[in-house]
């Protein structure tokens with residue numbers, strides 16, 4: 626299948642700078658390997674990011690502007706038959722990529738691999754950083770973040786989070802009645818990463834027309850992958866990360882869109898995170914290219 630890489634160079638969703646440089650760097654590294662098509666989206670250089678602690682909607686309009694453009698392009702390219710691989714950028718850009726996929730592929734599930742659950746609302750957020758709200762927005766909360774989307778939201782019953790270990794108390798409450806399935810790092814330790822991922826695919830794939838996979842690099846332990854904006858200790862190991870990739874590739878037939886986000890080159894140490902990100906991307910790209918004739922929804 627033909628791939629299209631979307632570089633989403635935005636760090637507007639987080640008060641820490643640097644994630645906007647991630648896609649440029651990774652796409653440059655991929656040049657010797659990747660011969661498919663790509664597009665770059667870069668945030669306006671003249672934006673002064675909000676640093677105001679009491680601002681609960683940091684850079685809301687700038688994020689919306691960035692995502693509107695990204696969403697529209699992605700919808701067109703997915704309609705043209707491309708498999709979209711999005712490289713972030715902070716996780717706020719995925720509101721555009723996941724909903725673009727939902728718009729074209731209609732009823733899809735989502736697997737969110739992340740140390741955080743990204744399930745805050747404008748009312749619950751403590752930091753006002755919009756990269757803490759995207760999954761809730763994709764499920765239909767935070768509608769101000771999705772005004773450009775004229776398709777369905779992804780159902781909470783088909784939404785699975787894998788690797789969570791940092792959940793705000795208010796977020797926990799929203800998640801409790803949302804219907805979202807949350808697998809923590811403790812669940813992974815207990816049952817093994819393979820069993821958890823298989824379960825995730827079962828839930829996200831149940832009676833859906835495909836699955837969107839969103840991979841936040843901060844799920845990996847920061848000793849191994851320090852190059853992220855909000856590191857959380859006690860993350861998964863590199864072996865577990867590559868095992869997750871293996872299971873993703875095994876289920877490639879079901880997958881309709883993929884993101885790798887939150888690489889922050891300014892926080893990386895000895896290019897450790899960059900190497901892991903490249904390994905993940907190289908494997909996914911190869912698997913997508915090998916993806917056989919896949920029956921897509923007729924639109």
Ligand SMILES: [Mn+2]
Nearest residue numbers: 716739743841
């Ligand atoms: Mn995230």
